[in-house]
Amino acid sequence: MKYVDEYRDARLANDIARQIATAVNPARSYHFMEFCGGHTHAISRYGLADLLPSNVWMIHGPGCPVCVLPIGRIDAAIALAMRREITLCTYGDLMRVPCSNGSSLLKAKAAGADIRMIYSTLDSLSIAETEPDREVVFFAIGFETTTPPTALALRFAIAKGLRNFSIFSNHVRTPAAIQNIVESPDVGKPGAVKIDGFIGPAHVSTVIGTEPYDFIAEKFKKPVVVAGFEPLDIMHAVLLLVRQVNDGLHQVGNQYIRAVTTFGNEKAQSEIANFFELRESFEWRGLGEVPYGALRLRPQYGEYDAEKRFGMVTPAAQDNPACECAAILRGMKKPADCKLFGKVCTPDTPMGSCMVSSEGACAAHWIYGRFRGQVKADESSRIVR
């Protein structure tokens, strides 16, 4: 695959690893947060942590929109979908997320709710067009990559005069979440999570550019390198971060120059701005209320806003008290630190969203990493013998 395979060259990855090993100062440690679940997944899948020197640590961040969605929002969507006239459309990732009373969208569908899994917002528009007697609600979720497609769906719905289409917006913003993390009391205190720099998600930056991270670099003095999702991209970003830390720099770097610019896709941004406005506050699982961390439809599109149109309420809902998703999302704990991990909580029987979403830290660790410690122990016992 062009623009994929060449960034998976194992020999080059090893070369970068050697370069990182040469560059690091053995007297200090380096802690980098990869914000995006796509990076978390790639780091686990390609075993990149094993290529890094022992004093370079990757911390998994909260950049998985499924993982950070509080279950009350899914409860609200299920309550809506149980209404006879409603067809609820959403991306597949959300279907199995456990919510209150042991339910999920998939179980609600099995119980008779008209819930449909779609690939694109265009699919939900087709449903609204071909089934005019149904009220089609798109359960919108995602960071800045999925927001422009939602905005365009609304543009098309208005252009086509579709009156039976609305949006339940759960779109969230990357820079606000990074700011929340660097301002968190969990960061920087002795014994708490330490972050020396961030790897920013390239796909988000195809839309927003690198500029929105400038204030993180300037105000919080943390370097940010926007990087792609192939193993060479991530290793390259780590090398660039190590060099910045060594030189005492805190700049915004762009590793994904092949598709990311300073100011991003201005057409996509203007579509977002046309239809969405900031929410003053929005609850994120693990981070609590994040100021300006999410988007809602502008008031002039109120009739397309499912929350207003159907008087939706988000019930207060408690996560499973034994589930450590909230701490894992903030980089405070690792998946294996959770009592449920690998016992009652597996991808087949997920207890929390970090295990449901394929981009979640727990799912990535389950699929690719859970035997790593064991293999290392076996290897060392062989050496002893």
Next chain:
Amino acid sequence: MCLALPVKVKELLPDNMAKVTLDGVSKVISIALVDDVRPGDYVVLHVGYALAKIDPEEAARTLALIREATVGGTA
């Protein structure tokens, strides 16, 4: 959901749509968010929409930078 992939544009279709391929798999996607897309271009595809064009020169430059960084040491 968050997965986005580079795909090759095969054919432009009406209403800002395009047929794309990835390793032989074809799909019709929206190119409404990206200007000046031509057959042969690679775009970053995400949930049915192209988000950006891939710049072939910058893609080659990234690989060159990586090689430089590893071979040249401090380059």
